Amino acid sequence: MAVRASDVSRIPGQRTRPEPPPETPPGKPMVSWFDPAVLAKSGVKALLSGTFGRQADRRLLDAVSQPQDLKFDYSEDNPQHPRDELWLDYVADLGDGWDSTYAVASAVTAPELVLTDASGKAHSTRGGDVLVFGGDEVYPTASVGEYQARTVVPYEDALNRRRHRPDLFAVPGNHDWYDGLVSFTRLFCQGRHSNGWHTRQRRSYFALKLPHGWWLLGTDMQLESDLDAPQVEFFTRVARKIAAADRIILCNAEPDWIKQQVTPHAGRDFLDNNIDFLEQKVLGKRVSVFLAGDLHHYRRHEDADGRQKIVAGGGGAFLHPTHLPKVDQRPGGFVQKACFPSRQTSQRLAWRNLLFPVINPWFSVFMGVIYTMLGWGVAANLNEGAVGAPPFREVINAALQSTGSLVLGAGVVLGAVAFADGRRGPHWKKAAGVVHGLAHMAVALLLTWGVSAVAAPLAAELQWSLRRDFFSGLLLFGGGALLGPLVVGVYLLLSLNVFSCHPNEAFSALSIPDWKNFLRLHIDTEGQLTVYPVGFRRVPRRWKRGRGPEEPVWVPDPADTRATPPRLIEPPIVIGRTKALPVKLGAGPPGPTGVMVDEHPPGGAV
Template sequence: MISVPGVGEKPGPLPAEPPGKPMVAWYDPGVLAKTGLKTLLSGTIGRQADRRLLDAVARPQPLAFDYSEDDDGHAREELWLDYVSDLGDGWDSTYAVASAVTAPTLDVKDASGKVHHTVGGEVLVFGGDEVYPTASLQEYQARTVVPYADALNRRRRRPHLFAVPGNHDWYDGLVSFTRLFCQGRRTQGWRTKQQRSYFALKLPHGWWLLGTDMQLDSDLDASQVEFFQKVAREIPDTDRVILCNAEPAWIKQQVQPRAGRGFMDHNIDFLEQKVLGKKVSMFLAGDLHHYRRHEDAEGRQKIVAGGGGAFLHPTHLPKVDKRPGGYELKECYPSQAASRRLTWRNLAFTGLNPWFAAFMGVVYMLLGWGVAANLNEGPAAGVPPFREVLNAVLQSTGSMVLAAGVLLGCVAFADDRRGKRWRQVAGGLHGAAHLIIALLLIWGVASIASPLAGELRWSLRRDLFSGLLLFGGGALVGPLVVGAYLLVSLNVFACHPNEAFSSLSIPDWKNFLRLHFDADGRLTVYPIGIRRVPRRWRRSGLVRDPVWVPDPKDTRATPPALIEPPIVLGRSKAPPVKVGDGIGQDVPAPVVLEEHHLDRPV
C-alpha cells in the first residue's frame, strides 16, 4: 500500500534536509543492469499478458469524468488544469515543478516583463513516465508522492489527478502504476479517480481531454480503441479535443525515419485520423524532456512538454522543424543554440559519471594487466619498444577476447537511426579508439614499471602497481573517449540524443503547462518554464507554505516564467494585443486558433 507521510504516524523530529533522492545516474553500471533487466522482463510480460485487457473487464470506468459542471450541477464558467509530464526523478527538479504546480496562484512574466496571473489547477494531468528509473512502489513513494505531498502541504485543496502511463511506468507490468493511480487512492498531494490506464475528461464549453495508454510498443489495444470510439460518439462535431499521448509520434517519425510505421501504429493512426479527426485541436505529449511546440496552417498545436523533473533532452536535432503534414516549429526550450552548447559538457564525462569511470577503469585494467605483467618479467633496462608491447598484446588470448568484446559492445551501443552501416562504422571507430588508447596506456605503464622492476623486488607488488596505473588511466581517459564520441555524434551527426544528455543529468530547464478554459469558451495555454531549479532548501514551518522553500542563499535559482506568450485556442478570435501593453516594449501577439472546418477530410 502506498503510504502517506504524516498519516497514522507518531510525530517525530523534523528532518533538517529534504528526504528526496538525487538525479538518476543513468551511466551507473548498477542502474544500467537493473533497468536493462526490467526492460527485458516488462517487454516479455507486456506482450504475453497485457494488463489493459484485464482491466477493461475487471475495472469498469465511466466514459468521461465530467468537469463541465460544478458540484451543484451548474455549468462551469471556467476551469484551470495543469499538465506535467516526465517527473519523479531528482528531488530538486521534481519538487521545484511540484511547488509551482501546487501553488494556489502563480504570477509569471513573459519576455517583455508583462505579468500573467494564473491559478492552480483543480485538475492535474500527469502525461507519462511518472517515475525513474523503473517503476516500483518505493520509487514512486520517494520520487513522486513525497515531493508533491510536501509541495502542496495545506496550501489549497488537493487536485484531482489523472495519469497517462509511459514506458518507465510499464517496466513492472504497470502493477505499481495501477495500485497508485487507478484504485481511488488519496495522498496528501492529490486525489485519484480513474480506474484504468486511459481516460476521458469532459471539460467546460465543449472541450474534452483524452489520455491514452500506448504501452511499450506504442500500441493501443482494441478495448481501448473501442472505449474511445464510444467517447467520440458523445462528442459533438462543434466540440474540440486535447489528445494526450505518452510519446510525440510527430517527432519520433522524423528523428527515426528508418523505423517507419508498422502495423502496431495502425490503432493510433485510426484513433487520431478516423475516430477523432479534425476535432483534435491540440496534441500533448511528453517522453522528450524539453518544451517544443509545432503548429499547422489552421492553428492546431502539437506540444511536447516533458519537463516535469527528468533530465534535460536536447532540442537541436535536425529534421524536426518541419514535416510533410505542414506543422512547423514555433518555439523550443531551451533554444537550439543553448542545447548545442550544453552538449559540450560531455567532455567532463569522467567527473559527471564516477561509477562509470570506475567501470571503464576495470575494463582498461583487464585489457592490459596480463600484458603488463608479462612485460614486467622481461629485462628492466629501459622503456620497452612499442612493437614489443603490440606483439605481447596480440599474443595474449585474454586481451584479444576482451578487445573483441569492447568492439562488439561499442557497435551495439551505437545509434541506429542512420542505418545499419553507419552503426557499424561509428561503433567500430568508437571501439577502435578505446583499444588504441588502451594500447598506449599499456605501453606507458610498462615504460614506468620496467625501470622500477629492480626497486620493486616482489613481482606481486610490481604487478599490483601496474594494475593500479592501468585502472587509474582507464578511469580518467576511457570516459573522456565516451564523452567525445557522444559530443561528435550529437552535434555533428544528430545521433545519440538520449545518451548524450542522460550522461549530463541536467536538472534545469524544467517546464509544465497551465491550461485555462474561460467563460468565453477559449482555451489559454501558459507554457511555464524554470530556467534553473534551486539546489538548496530550508524548512518553511508555515502552514500556508510548502514544507520546503528555496534557501535565499541559493541566488542562482530562477522563478517560474513564461517560455513564450500564452497560446489561445477558441471559437472567437482573441482580442488583439495593442502596442504598449508590455513594459518597455511591444508584447508579441498570442497564438490564436480559429474555429476548425470539421467537414474537411483528414
Template structure:
C-alpha cells in the same frame, strides 16, 4: 538525479525493460483491466458540484517527473501553489491559478517503476509541495514506458484504485481516460506503451467517447510520446500494419477535432503549430534529466507544422553537449567500470612485458604481446561488440556498425597506448618505491587509474561528436549529464468565452538548497535564499490562445486503418488510404 551510467542502474533498468517487453507481449494488462475495471466514458468537469455549467477551469499538465528531488520538487512547488504570477520575455506579468485537475503525461517515476520509487520520487515531493496551501487536485495519469517496467502493477495500485494522498485524489480505473471539460473541450489520455500501439478495447472506448462529442467540440489528446517527432527523427523505426491504432484514433475517430496534441517522453519544451492554429506540444520537463533540442529534423513537419519555440534554445542545447568532456567526473561509477575494463585489456600484456624488462618496450612489441594474449583478445572483442550494440541506429544498421566500430576501435587504441605507457614507467617507479609486489601490482593500479580517466573521456568525445555533428545519441549524450535545470509544465485555462489559453511555464535553474517552511500555508520545503543562482518560474513564450471554431469534417490521413476495428461498412479500398 538518477545516475544513468551507473553500471548497477544500467543492469537493473535493462533487466526490467526486457522483462516488461517479454511479459507484456504475452499478457497485455490493458485487456484485463478493460473487463475487470469498469470506468465511466468520461469524468465530467464541465459542471460544478451543483450541476451548473462551469464558466472556467484551470488544469495543469506535468510529464516526465519523479527523477531528482530538486527538479521534481521545484516543478511540484510551482504546480501546487494556489496562484502563480509568471512573467513573459517582455516583462508582462500573467496571473495563473493552481489547477483543479492535474494530469501526469507519462513516465511518473525513474529509473524503473516500483512502490518504493513512486513514493520517494513522486508522491512525497507533491505532498510536501502542497502541504495545506490549497485543495487537493484530481489527478489523472498517462503511463509511459518507465511505468510499464513492472507490467504497470505499481502504476495501477497508485493511480487506478481511487487512492488519496496528501497531494492529490485519483479517480481513473484504467490506464486511459477521458475528461469532459467546459465549453465543449475534452481531454483524452491514452496508453500507447506496448510497441507504441493502442489495444482494440482502448480504441473502442475512445470511439464511444467520440460519439458523445458535439460537432464543434474540441479535443486535447495526451499521448505518452510524440509520434510526430519519433517518426521524423527515426524514420527507420516506422510502425507496421499491426501497430497503427494510434493513427486510426487520430485520423478516423477524432480527426481535426484534435486542436492540441500533448506529449512528454522528450525532456524539454517544444511547440509546433500549423496554419489552422492546431498545436503539437512536447512538455516533458517535470523533473527528469534534460534532453537536447538541436536535432535538425524536428523543426519543420511535412504535414505543415512548424517549430515555434523550444526550451532551452538550440544554441544553448548545443553548448550543453560539450559538458560530455567532463564525463569521468560526472559519472564516477562508470569511470570505475571503465578502469576495470582497461585493466583487463592491458594487465596481462603489461605483466608479460615486465618480465626481464630493463627499459621502455617499443610500441610494436606491446602490440605483438597484445595479439598473443588470449585474455586481452577476448576482452577486446567484447569491447568492440559492446560499442557496436551501444551505437545509435537512427541512421540505419550500416551506420550503427560503422560508428560503433570506430568507437570500439578508439578504446582499443587508447588502451594499447596506455599499456605502452604503463609498461614504460612501472619498472623504474616500482624500483624507486621499493614495493615488494613491484611491477605487476603497480601496472594493474596504473592501468585502472588511467582507464578510469581516459576510458570515459573517449565515451564523452564519442557522444559529443555523435550529437553535435551527426545528430545521433540525443538520449545517451544528455542522460550522461543528468541536468536538473530547464524544467517546464503547462498550465491550461478554459475561460468563460470558451477559449483555451496555454501557459508554458519554465524554470531555468531549479534550487539546489532548501529550508523548512514556516507555516502550513507554505510548502514543507522552500528555496534557501542563499541559493542566489536559482530562478523563479517564468513563461517560456507568451501564452498560446486557442479559440473555438467548428471542426472540419473527418478526413483520412496516410496509412492503413487498424484492421481489428474496421467494420463491414468501413472496409478500406485496396492500398493505402
C-alpha cells in the same frame, strides 16, 4: 472505499516513510543513468517488461475487471458541480531528482502563480482543479517505493494544505510499464488519495469532458507505442459523445510527430497503427491540441490552422537536447514555433560530455576495471626482464599473443556496436560502433605502453614481480578510469553535435536538473483555451523549512542566489473552440500566436 494518505504507507512491500531531519529535505538525487548498477537494473526491467508485456497485456485485463465511465465530467453540464471555466495543469516526465521534481511541484500546487514573459508582462494564473501527469511518473524503474519517494512525497510536501487537492489523472509512459504497470495501477487506478491529490481513474486511459465543448483524452501507448483494441473501442465510443464543433486535447505518452522524424528506420508496422487510426479516423481534426512528454524539454509546433503539437516533458527528469536538425518541420505543415532551451544553449550543454569521468564516477570505476583487464596481462609480460621503455610494436605483439585481451577486446567492440545509435540505419550503427570500440582498444594499448614505460625503470627496484605487476595494475586502473569515460564522452559529443545521434545517451549522462517546464491550461467563460508554458531556467539546490501551512513544507533557501523563479517560456498560446486561421487584414486583432478564430468548425471529424 477511498484509501487515506496514511494508508499508502501500509501497501504491502512498502516501507513506512521516515520523518525527515529538521532541516533536510527527504528527496533523492538525480538518477545516474551510467551507474553500472542502474544500467543493469533498468536493462533487466526493460527486457522483462518488453518480453512479458507483449504476452500479458495489463490493459486487456483491466478492460474487463475495471469498469470505468466513458467520461469524467468537469463541464458546465455537470449537475453536481457545474463549471463555467477550468484551470488544469499538465506535468510529464517527473519523479527523478528531488530538486527538479519538487521545484515543479511547488509551482504547480501554488494557489496562484504570477508569471512574466520575455517582455516583462505579468500574467496571473491559478492552480488547477485538475492535474494531468503525462507519462513516466517515476525514474529509473517503477516500484511502490520509488513512486513514494520520488513522486508522492514531493507533491505532498509542495501542496501542504495550501489549497484544495486537485483531481489527478495519469498517463503511463514506458518507465511506468517496467514492472508491468503494477505499481502505476495501485497508485493511480484504485482510488488512493494522498495528501497531494485525489485519484478517480480506474484504467490507464481516460476521457475528461471540460467546459464549453472541450475534451481531454489520455491514452496508454504501452511499450509498443500503440493502443490495444479495447482502448480503441473505448475512445470510439467516447468520440460518439463528442460533437462536431467540440475541440479535443489529446495526451499521448510519446510525441509521434517527432519520433517518426528522428527515427525513420523504426517506423510503425502495418499492424501497429491503432494510434494513427484513433487520431486520423476516429477523432479527426477535432483534435486542436496534441500534448506529449517522453522528450524532456519544451517544443511547440503549429500548423496553418492554428492546431498545436506541444512536447512538455520537463516535470523533473534529466534534460533532453533541442538541437537535432530533423525535428524543426514535418510534412503536413506543422512548423516549430518555440523550444526551451534554445538550440544554441542545447548545443553548448552537450560539451559537458567532456566532463564525463567527473559526472559519472561509478561508470569511471567500471571503465577502470575494463581497461585494467585489457592491459594488465600485456603489461605483466612486458615487465618481465624489461630494462627500458618497450617499443609500441612490442605492445601490439604482446596484445595479439594474449588470448584473454583479444577476447575481452572483441567483447568491447561488440558492446560498442550494440550501444551505437541505429537511427541513421543499420550500416551506420555498425560503423559507428566499430569505430567507438576500436578507439577504446587504441587508447587501452597506448595506456598499457605508457604504464610499461613507467614501470620499466622501476623493474630493478621492485624486484618482487607481483609487487611490480600490482603497481602496473593500479596505473592501468587510474588511467582507464579517466581515459575510458573520456572516450565515451567524446564519442557522445561528436555523435550528437555532428551526426545528430545519441540524444538520449548524451544528455542522460549529464543528469541536468535545470530547464524544467510544465503547462498551465485555462478554459475561460467564453470557451477560449489559453496555454501557459511555464519554464524554470535553474531550479534551487538548497531548501529550508517553510513557515507554516501558507507555504510548502520546503521553500528555496535565499542563500541559493543562482536559482531562478518560474516564468513563461513564450507568450500564452490562445486557441478558440473552433478552427484557427492566419490573420487577415481587417479581420481583427490577432492573439499571442498570431492567429484568429474562425466561426466555422473544421471538417474531417468522424
